[in-house]
Amino acid sequence: MTYVVLFRGINVGGRNKVPMAALREHLESDFSNVRTYIQSGNVLLDSDLSAPEVAAHIDANLRSAFTLDSDLVRVLVLDARAFREVIDEAPAGFGTEADTYRHDVFFYMGVTAAEVEPYVVVNPDVDDVFVGQRALYHRRVAALATRSRVNKIIGSPVYAGLTIRNWNTTTKLAALLDE
DSSP states (O other): OEEEEEEESSSBTTBSOOOHHHHHHHHHTTOEEEEEETTTTEEEEEOSSOHHHHHHHHHHHHHHHSOOOTTTOEEEEEEHHHHHHHHHHSOTTTTOOTTTEEEEEEEESSOOHHHHGGGOOOOTTTEEEEEOSSEEEEEEEGGGGGGOSGGGGGGSTTGGGEEEEEHHHHHHHHHHHTO
């Protein structure tokens, strides 16, 4: 089974630095066909284990291999079907007009849409948000991005249960699943 592994909290703001080559090497000792994509903690790998077993295995071994703030770093493991569901559930037109809008996907990690939705605050002149089953989709006007209110979710209790990727990264990972 091929999985997409999204790491939350590595290589962000100078904390929890994990070189992707070192991460790939670490994961290759237990998984096959390990590939990384950019420095923000995106991995594809193959395993006979289930997604929860892959996540538990990575969680159990990551901190012994790297110096990490354990409260920040989390792992989300999605099989190809589940990852494609995130792509397919995006609202119509999401990811288009890249010159006008920025597009981000907030993947749920142990939280539900119902738990996240009350903490989503929007500026109607800037933000469009769609709350999906596996992720929240955020589109904002690029020229007005500093006026977005969606970042208020950062101080909320659900923020630790989210990992964010831009739409380009999300769709690139889907393309890598097909290679």
